[in-house]
Amino acid sequence: MKPTNSKAPIEQQIQTLYQSESRRVLATLIRLLGDFDLAEEALHNAFAAALEQWPQNGLPDNPRAWLVSAGRFKAIDRIRRRQRFTELSDQLPPSSDANDDELYTDDDRIPDDRLRLIFTCCHPSLSPEARTALTLREVCDLTTEEIASAYLAKPSTIAQRIVRAKRKIQSANIPYEVPGPSELTERLQSVLQVIYLVFNEGYSASSGAQATRVLLADEAIRLGRLLHELLPEPEVTGLLALMRLNHSRHQARTSPTGGIITLEEQDRSLWDASAISEGCALVREALNAGPPGAYVLQAAISAVHAEAPRWAATDWAEIVGLYDLLLRVQPSPVVALNRIVALSYHREPLTALTELETLLATGELDQYLPARAAQADLLRRLNRLDEAASAYAAALTLTNQQPEQSFLTRRLNECKKINSPVD
C-alpha cells in the first residue's frame, strides 16, 4: 500500500483527477473501444472502481493509465457478456490483441487521442450545429443542460443533436484520426471554425445568461490552448491569440447596467494585461512562422489595439495595412467594412464614407447592423447630423438586442440635441 502524501482525502483527489484527466482518459477509451457510448460508460465505471479501491489501496503510480486500463477491462467484460447472448463475433474492439502497455502508457500517444477526438467531433460531414454540440459535450465535458442554456435551446434538442452525430460517426465510419498532411489544412479550418463559433457565442451579447456566456468564451480559449499545445500550426496560434486579445477587454466593454462601451470609450486600465502580453507574444510567434492566414491577421489587428495606451495613440496606418492583407486572404464585405472604419481614423471620415457608400451599393450588407451603424457614425463625425439621425433610426430597425438598441438610441438623441439650437 502506498501512503498518500497529500492531506486532502482521497475522494477529493479523485474529484480533482476527474476534472484534469477525465477527457484524456475518455479520448483514449474511445480510440481503444471505437464507440463513444461504450467509452463514456467505461469512463464512469473506471472512476467508480477508483472510488471503491483507492481509499484502501492508495493512489496508483500512474492514475491515468490505471483508469484507462480499468475502463477498458470493464468494457471488454461487458462486450463479452453481451456476445454470449448475441453470438456476434465482430464486436470486440480491434485493438484487443495489441500489447496493453503500448495502448495507454505511452505518454507521446495520449495527447494524440484528444487531438483525434477533436478532429472526429469537428468532421465536416457533421452539421456545424452538431460539431459544436459534440465538441462541447465530449471534449469540454459540458453537460447538455449547459450547452442548451448557452445556445438558448432545449436540452432535449441538444441531446438529440449529439445522439444523431454519434450515430453518424458510427454508421458512416468517420475515423478516429488526425488527418494526413494533404488534408490537414482544410480539416483544421473546420476545427478552428467550431472553436471560434463557440468563442463568439460567448463573446456576443446576443445570447444566454451572462454566466453561460463567460463559460463558453473560457471553454473556447481552453480548447484553443489545448489545440495549440497539440498542433502548433500558425493559424491555431493565431486563433488562440485572437481569442485571448479580444477576451482581454471583456471587463471594459459593458457598463454595470449591461450597456455597450465602444473601444474608444473603454477604460483601458480594466483590460487584462496578462492576457494581452500572452496574446501579443502568440501573434509574434505566428507572424514569424510564415505568410499569415486570416486568424493571424485578425489577431495582429487586435494586438495593435491592445498595445495602444490610449485611443488617440492607436496605430491606424498599421491596422489599415493589416486589413489590406486580410482582404487578400479572406475577401468579404464584412472585412471590407472593417477596413473602411479603420480608414476613417487613419485618413478622414469623408474618404471612408465615400468607400462605404460604394460598398453599401452592392446591397450585400443591407441588413447588416454594423454597416448601417458605421454609416451613421461617419455622418455624425462629419457633423451631418440630420443624415446621421436618420441613419441611426434605420440601424435601430435592424436589431432586437436591448444593449444595441440603447446604444443607438443614445447616439440618435445626441445627434438631435446638438442639431436643435437651445431657445
Place this chain on the structure above:
Amino acid sequence: MKYLCLVYSDETDLHGLPDSPHDSECAAYAQSLQDKGQLLAGQALEPVATATTVRVRGGEVQITDGPFAETKEQLAGFYMIEARDLNEALRIAQGIPPARVGSIEVRPVRQLQVN
C-alpha cells in the same frame, strides 16, 4: 466498408462546361480504382429523359415516365467502392471527374438485417 458514391449533375453541365470530364477520363479513373481493388461496381447512366419509374401500391403496378425530380441536379452515375473509412471514401469521391461540375453524394452501405 462499402460506400456508394452517387454522381449528381445538371445534365447540360455534365458535358457542356470547359471543366466537364470526357468519357475517357471517367473510364481511366474507374480503372485506377479497380486496379487498387477499391471499385466494386460503377456505371454512367443515360439521361433522365430515358428513365421510367415503377411503383406498386396496393398490389397494383404503376408505371410513369421519369422520376419526380424537383431539383436541377440529376443522378448521372454511380461508383460502389470499398474504403477503410469515411475519410478514404471522401478522398476517392473527390477524384471522381464529374465532381468538378456536379456533386458526389457519399453514402455508407447498410447491411440488411436478415436472421
